[in-house]
Amino acid sequence: MTCRWKLLILALSFFLIMVLSISAGCPLGFSAKKKECIDINECNDDVKPCGQHTNCTNTIGSYYCQCKDGFKRRTGEVNFTTGACDDINECNDDMKPCGQNTNCTNTNGSYYCQCKDGFKRRTGEVIFKTGACEDIKECLEIKAKCGSNAKCVNTIPYYSCTCDDGFISTTGNKSFHHDQNATCEDINECQKGNPCGQNGLCNNTQGSYDCICNAGFTNYGNKTARCTESNCDVFKALNGLEEKLPIVKQLNKSCQELTGDKSQNPSDRTNQTEEDLLTRLQSEIDQLLSSKFLKDRRRVSIFLDLVENVLRLIGAMTKMPGRNTTSTHTELKMLVHHGPVISKRNTTLSTKHAQLDIQMEMAAGEPAYYPGFTTVSLMSYSNLEDSTDTFFDGIKPQKYQSFKINSKVVTVTVSNRNTSHLKTPVNLTLDHLIQKNQTHICVFWDSSVNGGSWSDRGCDVVKSNPEYTVCSCNHLSSFAVLMALYEMENKFELQLITWVGLSISLIFLFISILTFSMIRSIKSTRTTIHLHLCISLFIANLVFLAGISQTANKAGCAVVAGILHFCYLAAFCWMCLEGIQLFRMVVLVFNTTFKTLHMMAVGYGVPAVIVTISVLANSGGYGTKRYCWLNLEIIWSFFGPVCVIIIINIFFFLITVWKLAQKFSSLNPDLDNLHKIKAFTITAVAQLCVLGIMWIFGCFQFEESTVAMSYLFTIFGSLQGVMLFIMHCLFSKQVREEYESILARFCVPQKKSYKEFNYSSKAQASKSSQDTGESHF
Numbered sequence: 001m002t003c004r005w006k007l008l009i010l011a012l013s014f015f016l017i018m019v020l021s022i023s024a025g026c027p028l029g030f031s032a033k034k035k036e037c038i039d040i041n042e043c044n045d046d047v048k049p050c051g052q053h054t055n056c057t058n059t060i061g062s063y064y065c066q067c068k069d070g071f072k073r074r075t076g077e078v079n080f081t082t083g084a085c086d087d088i089n090e091c092n093d094d095m096k097p098c099g100q101n102t103n104c105t106n107t108n109g110s111y112y113c114q115c116k117d118g119f120k121r122r123t124g125e126v127i128f129k130t131g132a133c134e135d136i137k138e139c140l141e142i143k144a145k146c147g148s149n150a151k152c153v154n155t156i157p158y159y160s161c162t163c164d165d166g167f168i169s170t171t172g173n174k175s176f177h178h179d180q181n182a183t184c185e186d187i188n189e190c191q192k193g194n195p196c197g198q199n200g201l202c203n204n205t206q207g208s209y210d211c212i213c214n215a216g217f218t219n220y221g222n223k224t225a226r227c228t229e230s231n232c233d234v235f236k237a238l239n240g241l242e243e244k245l246p247i248v249k250q251l252n253k254s255c256q257e258l259t260g261d262k263s264q265n266p267s268d269r270t271n272q273t274e275e276d277l278l279t280r281l282q283s284e285i286d287q288l289l290s291s292k293f294l295k296d297r298r299r300v301s302i303f304l305d306l307v308e309n310v311l312r313l314i315g316a317m318t319k320m321p322g323r324n325t326t327s328t329h330t331e332l333k334m335l336v337h338h339g340p341v342i343s344k345r346n347t348t349l350s351t352k353h354a355q356l357d358i359q360m361e362m363a364a365g366e367p368a369y370y371p372g373f374t375t376v377s378l379m380s381y382s383n384l385e386d387s388t389d390t391f392f393d394g395i396k397p398q399k400y401q402s403f404k405i406n407s408k409v410v411t412v413t414v415s416n417r418n419t420s421h422l423k424t425p426v427n428l429t430l431d432h433l434i435q436k437n438q439t440h441i442c443v444f445w446d447s448s449v450n451g452g453s454w455s456d457r458g459c460d461v462v463k464s465n466p467e468y469t470v471c472s473c474n475h476l477s478s479f480a481v482l483m484a485l486y487e488m489e490n491k492f493e494l495q496l497i498t499w500v501g502l503s504i505s506l507i508f509l510f511i512s513i514l515t516f517s518m519i520r521s522i523k524s525t526r527t528t529i530h531l532h533l534c535i536s537l538f539i540a541n542l543v544f545l546a547g548i549s550q551t552a553n554k555a556g557c558a559v560v561a562g563i564l565h566f567c568y569l570a571a572f573c574w575m576c577l578e579g580i581q582l583f584r585m586v587v588l589v590f591n592t593t594f595k596t597l598h599m600m601a602v603g604y605g606v607p608a609v610i611v612t613i614s615v616l617a618n619s620g621g622y623g624t625k626r627y628c629w630l631n632l633e634i635i636w637s638f639f640g641p642v643c644v645i646i647i648i649n650i651f652f653f654l655i656t657v658w659k660l661a662q663k664f665s666s667l668n669p670d671l672d673n674l675h676k677i678k679a680f681t682i683t684a685v686a687q688l689c690v691l692g693i694m695w696i697f698g699c700f701q702f703e704e705s706t707v708a709m710s711y712l713f714t715i716f717g718s719l720q721g722v723m724l725f726i727m728h729c730l731f732s733k734q735v736r737e738e739y740e741s742i743l744a745r746f747c748v749p750q751k752k753s754y755k756e757f758n759y760s761s762k763a764q765a766s767k768s769s770q771d772t773g774e775s776h777f
Contacts, residue, residue, distance in 0.1 A: 118157020505721025
């Protein structure tokens with residue numbers, strides 16, 4: 001059809017409409033009634049111009065359609081005149097009108113929400129439009145939800161059930177879920193082998209079982225633990241230790257109670273807790289360590305073995321997790337684990353001076369012998385090292401090496417009784433008492449070596465520095481760290497110097513003794529002091545040569561050490577008297593003589609008192625393995641008084657020199673006497689230096705690499721007699737003149753007149769110097 005025809009038809013249609021409208025008299029959407037145009041309601045029920053699920057809305061001269069709630073047009077139109085609407089699916093993933101833990105259900109034109117299984121609304125609604133649901137706490141809302149002998153465990157959603165210890169579910173598992181129709185029933189442990197061991201009878205009970213131990217065996221009050229042997233004899237005869245530790249009898253009773261000893265009188269039962277026993281034990285150990293009872297090695301062995309047995313017994317009675325207690329002389333850390341399953345974790349116990357790293361599995365022992373509990377104890381003693389510092393028989397020292405304990409002694413105890421050779425070593429860190437860069441050795445107390453001794457068997461040093469040492473040991477006992485000390489090497493050169501020097505000194509000391517005792521012209525207070533100084537050194541040197549190395553006889557060696565101790569102290573006391581005498585001559589300016597009795601009391605009485613006290617305090621300190629001299633424990637009974645005497649003499653000499661300087665500067669000094677006192681002072685100071693320097697060098701003989709000090713000590717010590725002869729005899733003009741006179745009588749014949757003149761002049765000189773004891777340089 002051509003365009004011309006289309007236009008013609010459109011024009012004709014418009015013409016017809018206009019004609020009809022004009023003929024009716026009303027516009028479109030209206031109808032004529034009584035010559036009026038009335039609006040036509042297209043939305044009445046007869047017409048229904050809109051489709052399904054729509055709402056029709058009439059307008060003046062027309063109408064429009066809209067979808068009902070819950071419906072929409074596919075085209076997305078909101079207002080339209082024809083067509084139907086489709087349902088909206090509110091439950092699709094984009095809209096999510098319902099909250100958490102809900103299920104959404106779509107309906108024709110709407111939806112509704114419901115809670116999922118295991119959840120509920122707080123308001124109790126079952127069907128709702130909006131909001132979330134919360135978990136139902138079945139275990140709280142319904143008692144015995146899982147039935148008897150079970151525990152209810154809430155989950156999200158639902159819940160699960162776990163059977164009590166000693167029970168198992170009918171499904172064969174320890175636990176079951178809400179949808180499993182199961183219950184818990186008793187396990188008959190006695191049918192699965194004998195959990196009580198060969199030394200006990202198993203009796204099944206509801207949810208558990210009891211072990212009835214045979215005589216001599218115990219499960220330490222834990223009815224479900226394996227029966228193990230309990231030897232109560234360790235708490236009986238203990239070589240006198242039970243008198244020092246009365247708790248031993250109490251422990252014996254406790255042990256018998258645990259073993260079920262039926263012969264024991266019920267009235268004798270202790271009924272004491274492990275806390276009471278532990279407190280009493282530490283109190284009695286404090287008293288024991290405060291005494292000297294443990295100086296004997298066998299007593300030390302019995303004591304340490306007893307502590308191990310006691311800690312093992314008390315640990316078995318202690319509840320989890322254990323105890324930490326401290327007393328005056330002990331510190332205890334105890335860890336306890338109870339349960340049918342052996343703990344396999346690593347653990348660390350620490351005291352003030354020690355730290356133990358150990359595996360709980362090793363502490364428990366073999367599973368076949370596991371008693372149902374595991375205990376680990378670390379006890380540290382504050383002063384036990386003093387009682388055990390001489391027992392080193394179990395260690396082979398290197399050449400010229402000795403030992404000294406340089407840590408606190410600690411005892412490690414576990415419930416496992418088989419600790420003689422551990423598969424996994426334990427690590428023990430011990431702090432040093434003396435922080436020095438020395439060689440350190442890890443040791444343990446071995447009761448099998450000579451009744452008790454420190455031994456390094458099975459222990460290695462993992463790490464060591466001046467502050468601490470880490471030890472690794474494949475067995476358990478009581479442990480400590482030793483510091484290696486090095487004595488002066490017994491070289492041939494030093495021996496030769498000593499023998500030659502002391503022999504020469506003995507000769508010159510003997511000459512000096514004859515000089516001061518037989519030449520009357522030089523006798524004075526000062527020469528008396530020199531005489532006894534030489535006598536003390538003469539006896540000391542003679543005894544040193546004869547007995548310093550005679551260590552085979554311990555009693556004789558101790559006597560030699562005591563004589564040397566006395567004589568060397570006497571020499572310093574006489575030297576102190578000389579300093580006091582010079583002080584009196586210069587400062588006090590009155591009668592400068594001492595009474596002989598008073599000098600003897602100071603020169604020999606003071607050393608005798610010091611030696612007596614030292615012997616009474618520690619008689620074992622006289623004599624070492626190599627020499628008959630004082631050991632390190634009592635060496636300060638010599639060096640202490642020597643240091644005091646040196647300080648006193650220095651004080652008196654300084655005042656003497658100061659007063660001499662004042663007198664020399666005065667207007668009318670007595671130069672003759674002042675020069676004499678000056679000479680005396682210089683000689684005394686030189687004497688102090690000779691004796692003092694020698695023992696200063698002697699202080700360095702206890703460490704390695706002190707060869708130079710060894711030679712200086714040997715040289716000065718062996719030639720003391722020669723030096724004293726030179727200072728007090730050869731440097732004295734008066735003594736030299738007496739020597740010349742004596743030699744002249746035997747060697748050179750002289751005229752009588754010359755002899756008489758010489759004799760008279762010397763007699764006058766002697767008389768003039770009688771009061772001051774003149775000695776010229």
